[in-house]
Amino acid sequence: MIKAIALDDEPLALEILQSLCAEVEYIDLQKTFTKSDEAFKYLKKYPVDLLFLDINMPSISGLDFYKKLPHKTMVIFTTAYSEFAVEGFTLSATDYLLKPISFSRFQQAAEKALQHWKTQNQNLEQQYLFIRADYSLIKILFSDILYIEGLDDYLKIHIQNQKTVVARMTLKVLLQKLPSTEFIRVHRSFIIPISKIEKIRNKMIHIHEAEIPISTSYEAAFFEILNQK
Template identity: 45%
Template sequence: MNAIAIDDEPLALELIQQYAQKIDWLNVEAVFSDALEAKEYLKEHEVDLLFLDIQMPEVNGMQFYKSLDDKPEVIFTTAYSQYAVDGFTLNAVDYLLKPFDFERFLQAVEKAKELIDFRQSKANDEGHLLVKYNYQWQKIAYKDIEYIEALDDYIKIVVAPKPLLVHMSMKVADEKLPSEKFVRVHRSYIVALDKITSWNKNTITVRGKSIPISYTYQKQVQDILNNLMEES
């Protein structure tokens, strides 16, 4: 997995390089203290992942990422925790709050690898979600999934007769599930459209379970549900 790092602090770039050297499958091929130089580099080089500082003197990292035509996966790095929500609205893989240790760094890049590997391999079968559960691969039919809930580094896939706890990020689950069958309604919830029994602006009910709709997803969810009503 090839990456570059962009940060105006030389020590931060050095730390990322040191951590990356401990991971066989991660190659930080270049680092930049100047975002404009990094942008020129990206025009000529294809990378899988960006480590991107948010607060830089000449440009905001989030605005920089939005400006890219071809967007690699991104892990934002910053000393300011107030940017976390904004980072996730840009579909960032993760958000590293400085100073971060190697274990936290490893956790973030493993999430990135999982997502990139999935996109490259297209491992999901038609009509099924393919997950690793109890040390073996298992198919879960889309039609059996009621909703998915985030639980730290795991997701709970609610199916009968009992939910499955799977080591997977919500971002990867969202990528794997077909958008015509599932909708993300909250940072912590994805619901099956055909299992929704009622809804209003702030909540969705899935077979007796009340699930919040966060402000970030409200318009998207309402548009999808309105379209479903028009089609029915």
Template identity: 45%
Template structure:
């Protein structure tokens, strides 16, 4: 598996650093670098790639506007000296957002995320599925181990993913969409506000699901789940 990538940055030193960093990863092939956004955009119109490293604050066109203009968007890793563009990167579902000067360890973390996500999106039939959920949180892509999910809670336009280590991940996503991303044999919706992992249900009584540390209600619309769960117990 090789991810084809390009880098766009108006700073020659930044381009050289990214090129040197990319050369350390056998899974990456740097196809080309560009020191102006216009040339990079023209290239991407006819030569799609898997991964794009792109600066945000460039003189001719910003990296944000360039990515918005692309009909086919690769995975995006923004590189910038400014923190105030994080929300725009989130809107464009950027994989990651690296502040300059770029530290190699931080770059490595972003690349590993790109490789993992590429594998996840390109699983072949019969291949062992990646037991993970990918969501956008805090302006970057976050990988969540399915086994670490205690339950998922709806909070209007957001969902809160409760994890076994007591941490939570907040992401802008409707319940319907996150349910589509989860394996149906392992996760069930029990209420308009809750999704639970089936294997973590300890008991169901009086239309309430008991998990390890919390008890959640089952709404009338999802009582069929109770009968199915009880049937196999």
């Protein structure tokens, strides 16, 4: 469910937004505001996913209000003036709705917000994984992994500033759990995170104090990915 609030100096415009949001099952419009200072205080204390924001307000423009926000929030600008559209999109707005807002146009903007929200949450979910080892489920951040070493049906996950985790699992199975844009297999016994490579010399990858060989069968794919970075 997308958590949202709306800010508009016109109460009628807020009523219309409330009725539009009520027709979309995945948007939870939690509060509405006619005063920008009250909305700003609320957002500092209760961050939301989406902000419906009028541009032409007496105390502060919606564009300036959005620039002041302390954290990243999706925004759908609403206004009766089309000349603000270009500047709205330069602020990476999710969409721009021209008043009066039809339901079909609102639904289109809501769908954009939903897709963006799903992408954001998917990325958050992909920051770690759980590995069963030592009779426990151990949470390992992708960003902490130095490299992974395979030993038959076991593997060692070498972790920055932490004890190495030994788990009963194959490299093939683990590779499917890792983000393909960040991790690559370079040898039948090694998976590495591309971001941790310090240097490559004589077909040896240097990560921290380890030297990891690049095997002939993985060499072409490895260097092709490096050239794309």
